[in-house]
Amino acid sequence: MEAVLALAIGVLAASGVWLLLRPRTFQVIIGLTLLSYAVNLFIFCIGGLRTGADPVLRDGVDIAHYADPLPQALVLTAIVIGFATTALFLVVLLASRGLTGNDHVDGKDGTP
């Protein structure tokens, strides 16, 4: 499972970085989104991977059988904040598209 998760994070991050370096704002925002997925998965798995383990304490279960709840709390916060800032970026992107008439990140399209 570790290998699959590592591969998934790697592929997401690589595609995100590639798209981020592209000249169109749409590609940039998709790239940022993919990158934030990769980061969120990364935070999620930093506490160690366990299947079927509970993060919330229950009576009569040994402490060794729990998953670390803190990364899960962190990733929730990170998802919410990432979502909000991406939405904000989307608004700016639309404003830029409306003002300049194209979706190049510099506001100028190189092609005639």
Added chain:
Amino acid sequence: MSAHLLVLPIVLPLLAAALQWLLGERRRRLATALSALSCTGLVVLAGVLVAAVADGDLAVTYRIGGWPARFGIVLVADRLSALMLLLTSVLSLALLPCALGRWQAAGGSVQSLFQFLLMGLNGAFLTGDLFNLFVFFEVLLAASYGLALHRPGVRRVSGGLHYIAVNLLASMLFLIGVSLIFGVTGTLNMAALARLIPAVPDNTRALLHAGAAILGVAFLVKAAMWPLGFWLPRTYAAAAAPVAAMFAIMTKVGVYVLLRLGRLLFGDGAGPASAHFGADWLLWGGAATVLVGVAGILGARELGKLAGYNVLISSGSLLGAIGLQQGAVIAGTLAYLVISTLGIAAFFLLAGMLAPHEETEAPPLLEPYDPAGDALYADEDETRATLPAPVALLGACFMLCAVLLAGLPPLSGFLAKLALLAPMLDAGHGATMLFTLIVAAGLGTVIAMCRTGIQIFWADEHWVFPPIRAGEAASVLILLGLCLALTVLPDAPLRYLEATARDLHAPWRYIDAVLP
């Protein structure tokens, strides 16, 4: 002093912002009163905090929800935090007249964004928890996106687009760094981290260093170190004058965090494997930033860009001085941080007053060679009379700004630079290099400012001086007056800064205060 006071610098602007949002566009006067109340309250609070930590032995801590510090979030005000709080609140209060004059037409939402920005800044200075720091960074960044794009035009939107993209990427790096550090140590409390780092086993220490380095990159983007700071001059030049002036402190947030975490986590007590981790990078990166800043101010053709490259010089000098890791340099570093923030803020305001065409697409360039452009200016000259007194005021303020930023005697800019440079003389090769660069940067600033001043005030008879709004003049005069006051009364502030530097050199006081 009650420890509950510590949460007020965050809650007060939050409340003001929320109320202003509810008031909406209609009750502008009430929103303005709320802004004034909140900013004044913040100055008072910061003053109380500074007074509380100036003579006391311990940092003031506040545990949110009463949780023990390792599990809950803790707010800490030691001398450094209190100093930054005071600087932020004083800057915001000084900018208020200018911002209100300009935003009277813009309604309550801009004012509440300004308050949200203050909340994020105060939170970032107070928090003792890495993930909480991330949250406050996002708060202040989200507010700054809104402010940077206030009344958008093509120039502002495309500058803002780069700014947001770069900062979103930096936030991801922040998260990766934080989670790596959490993965190695199992805590995000700064004081607990400082205790754990000397004992980290060698096989995971590399991972810890990688996390810290990635985290550092995120802060260096904020502090605009070369080559991570290309977004800065463009965004700052495109932003409205009071916004750009407030942004002068945002690069200092990055510098503050690097200073705090560098001394706390990778200070002398971090064990031989981790002590002074990354210091060389800061030193050489800071030096490169100063170089880029000097090249920038010498080549800048807009006042806004000139101010933006001044930010780079200040940032680079601070980063390089932090990279030296010398206790003696830190007091001077802090003095330079305060004076350069105030001076640059005043200069951004002044740039806005001299080039009021900010709503149009292209601000006037400093070298109007184009004859057609000259004719345009001449036309405007006939319609708009310029009074000699405001021009004299502008010229005097410009000269004061130039003297402050270049660090010439007799103003406080010189005192700060002296305090920064004097201990560098006997601190090794890197220090000599940085010393030379900072002195050369001062020379470059003098040349660039002289050239600009001569062009605007003496040579260019077609330059149209706009009518001065009282609020803008008041803001500039307050900021410059503060710098003048620090020139006349440097003793008590310098003693405070030296005590702060001693604190930073002995981080166990901070650690013991947070984790008793």
